[in-house]
Amino acid sequence: KLLVLRDDWGYCQPCLSPVWDTGLAAHAMLESGLTNDDPILAKANEWLLGRQIFEVQGDWAANRGHVRPGGWAFQYWNDYYPDVDDTAVVVMALHRADPEKYREAIERGTEWIIGMQSINGGWGAFDADNNHFFLQNLPFADHGALLDPPTADVSARCLGMLAQLGYETDHPVMAKGLAFLRSEQEKEGSWFGRWGNNYVYGTWSVLCAFNAAGENMQARHIRKAVDWLKYVQRPDGGWGEDCSTYWQYRRDEVKTSTPSQTSWALMGLMAAGEVDSNSVARGVEYLLNAERDGGNWHEEYFNAVGFPRIFYLRYHGYSAYFPLWTLSRYRSLKKTNSKFPKYGL
Template sequence: MTALRSDPVDVRLGDARLALDAAVEHLHARQHDEGWWKGDLETNVTMDAEDLMLRHFLGIATAETDQQTARWIRSHQNADGSWSTFAGGPGDLSTTVEAWVALRMAGYAAGCDHLARAAAFVQAAGGVEDARVFTHMWLALFGLWSWDECPQLPPEIMFLPRWAPLNIYDWGCWARQTIVPLTVVSALQPVHPVEIGIGELRSGRRPRRLERVTSLAGVFQRLDRFLHAYHRRPLRYLRERALRKAVGWILDRQEADGGWGGIQPPWVYSLIALHLRGHSLDSPAMQAGLDGLDGFTVHAETDEGPARWLEACQSPVWDTALALGALLDAGVAADDPDVVRAADWLLDEQITGRDRRGDWQIRRPELVSGGWAFEFANDTYPDIDDTAEIVLALRRVRHPSAPGRLTAALDRAVTWTTGMQSRDGGWAAFDADNTRTLVEGLPFCDFGAVIDPPSADVTAHVVEMLAAEGRAEEEPCRRGVEWLTASQEADGSWFGRWGANHVYGTGAVVPALVAAGVSTQDAGIRSAVRWLEQHQNDDGGWGEDLRSYRDPAWIGRGDSTPSQTAWALLALLAADERSAAVERGIGYLVSTQRPDGTWDEDHYTGTGFPGDFYIAYHLYRLVFPIWALGRYLARDPVRDLDREGDR
C-alpha cells in the first residue's frame, strides 16, 4: 500500500476517488423525494420574448411578468447589442429582433441604450427583413409585419394522405406539432395592434428576387405565391373542414400537463390556434395549457432585481436515466434506496399498451408501445434515446420487491426500441424512416431541423443497450454497428446530433462499438482515439464550440467543459486507452471541481436544432463527470486504493 501511494498515478487515483465521492454525494442530495432528478434546461431569450408576446396577444400580460421577463432578457444582452442562441456565441439576428420587440412591449423606449445598441446590430446584420419566418410571424401577430410577406401554410395539408409528399407526417415530430397549429394561425392571420413600431429595425431593402424556376427553391417560391392567391379566395367548405381537422388533431395531442409535446413552440402556437378558433381563456384546454406553461417558469435574480425565464422543455426522465446510470457506474449499490426509488419512478413513467397511441405508430402500426418520453407528461411522443439509456440503467438495478415488474418493463422496452429501427439500420429520436427531405425546401423551413433521420448518437445508445442485453449478434444490433461504421467521418470522429458535437458523437459511438464486440484495435476505433487525443486542450479537458455545426473550423475546438471532457474520457476508457490523455482529462475534472462536489459549466453542450437552437442541460456538468470518474476508477480495481488507506 505504501509503495503504491508513492506513485504519482496513485495520488491521482486518490484525488479522483475524493472527487467522485463528493460528486456522488451532491447527486444523491439533488434527488427528488419521488425518485427523479431534474436540472434546469436553459436555451435562449426567444423563449422569454415569445412568452411575453404570447401574454400580450392573449391579454393576460401583467406589469410584474413584463418587468421580470425584461430583466432576464436584458441580463443576457451582448456588448455589441445583440443576443445569442447560446452563451458566448455570436449575435443572432432573429433572437435580437424578438428580444428588442419584447422589451418595447414591456415599456422600454426605442432610444434607450439597450434597444439602441440592439437596433444597430440588427441593421448591420441585414435588418428585420432577413429575420427568420417564425420571427416574421410573431411580428405579424401584432401588425408589425405583413402576413402577405409570410409563407403560406394552408390547413388543407391536413388532408394529404400519409404516402403523399409534404403530408404532416413527413415532418419530424417537433416540427409536425408546430406546423399544425401554425396552419390555423396562417389561415386566420390575426392582428393584435400594439403601440410600437419597428422602423428602427428595417433596412428598407427590396424583396429578394425569385430563384430560378428550374430549382427546387424556385418551384416552392412559386407554389407559395399560388397558396397566397388561394388564401384570398379559398374553398370555404374545404377550408372550414381543414381548420376543424387541425384543431381536432391539436386537442387529441394535448398532454396531461396541459402542453403539446412537452416543448415550447407547439405549446404556444397551439394556445394561439385554439384561442383563434373560439376557445376562451377559461376553457379546459386553454386553462390547462396556460397553467402548464406557468410550470415551465424559473425564477432568478439579476443585478436589477427578480427575473423570470421559461424553460423550452423539461427533462426529468432523461436526467433521471443519466443520473441512475452515473451512480451505478460510480459504484453505488444496485439496491441502494435512492437507486430503487429512481427505478420505481421510471417504471411508472413507461408508456405501455396497444391503446397508447402515438405518431410513431404511423410507420409502425403493429408495434406495441414500451418506450419512455423525455418529459414528465408526453405520452404521445416516447423517444428512442431515453428508452435505450433507461434500459441500460434499469437492467443493472437489483429491485428487492418488484424484480418481475422490472424485467417485464425492460423486455417491452427492448421490443419497442428494436421495432423502431429505420430501414437503413440506424435509429432516430422519435420516428422510424422520417427521412424524406422534400419538406426542407419549403420557404417556411428556414429554421432548425424539420425531419428526424437516424443519428450516430441515438444509434450508438441503442447498439450499446442491445449489446448489454446480450443481443450483439442479432441482426438489429449488427445492422446498427454497420450503420455506425459507415457514418464515421473521415477524420475519425462522429457527428453529434443531440449534443455538441463531434466530441458528443464520438463519446457515444466508441463505447457502443466496443460493447458490441468491435476490437479496441479496430482501425475505426484507433482513428477515433487519435482524433480525441489531437483535440485535447492544453488544460487537459475537451470542448467543442457550437459554431462547429456551421463552421467546420470549430469542429473539436472550444473551451474545455466538464461534460465534454467526460464524453471524451468515456470513449478513451472504452477503447482501453492508458495514455497521458486520459490522466490529463481526469486531472482536469479533479482540478476544476467546486467545493460542493459539482462543476461550473457556462457553455452550452446540448443541441436542439443543429445550427439554430442549443441547450444548457444544467445536470450534465454533474452526471457525466461522475460517469467518467467512476469508469476510470473501476477499470483497474487493483490500483484503486481502498478509501481509508488512500486518504
C-alpha cells in the same frame, strides 16, 4: 416551472427533462458503487417504472403501427412522443440495477426499440424512416430541422443497450446497426452528435456501443476515432466544443474546456481501452482540478442541442452526473486492472 426568475436575471426553459436526467444520474450512481438496495436509487428506478408507456400509440405509429408501445418520453408525461434515446438509457440503467426485478419493463422497452429501427440500420429519436430530406428545402423549413433521420449518437445508444442485454453482432438488428455506424464516421475519425455538442458527444456514444458489442477496439476505424479525440484535447487536459461546430466551416471552434465534454471524451477513450493512456490521465486531472461546488462542476456554456444552428440547450445536471460517472469509471477500471467497461454506456 419553465420560467425561472431571479432578482436581476432569468431564463425560459423549452421543456423539462426528468426522465433523461434521472436515467443518466442512475448510471452515474451505479458506476460510483451504489446498488439497487440503496433507497435513493431504488426510489429513482421505481419512479422510472411508472413513466413507461404501455398503452398509447403516438405519432411514431404512422410508420410503425405494428409495434407495441413500451418506451419512455423525455418529459414527465408525453405519451405520444416517447423516444428511443431515453428508452435505451432507462433500460440500461434498470438492467444494471436488477435485471430480474425489472425484466418486464426491460423486455417491453427493448421490443419497442427494435421495432423502431429504420431501414438503413440506424435509429432516429422519435420516428423511423423519417428521412425525406427534400422537405428541408421548403421555404418554411429553412431552419433545417424538420426531420428526425437516423443519427449516430441515437443509434449508438440503442446498439449499446442491445449489446448490454446480450444481443450478438450476428443478430440482424445488431448487424445492420453496426454497419450504419461504420458508414456514418466522419473523414477525420469522429461521429456527429445530433443531441449533444457535438462530435465529442457522438464519438463517445459510438465508441461505447462498439465496445459493448465486442468490436475489435484495435480496428482502423476505432483507432482513427481515438486519434481524433487525442488530437482535439486541449492544453489544460480537458475537451470542449462550441455550438458553432454545427456549421461545417466552423466545426473546429471551441471556447473552453468543459466538465461534461471532458467526461464524454474520457468515457469514449476508456471504451476504446485507453484507460492507461496519458490523454486519459490528463483529462482526469482536469476534472479533479476544475472548479466545482461539492459534487457540481461549474459549467457556463450550452452543452446540447434542440435544433442544430437554431437553438441550443444547457442541461444543468450534465456538470454533476457526467464527471461523477467518468471519475467512478476510471477508478473502477484502475482498481480492477480492467481495460474496457462492461456496459453499453
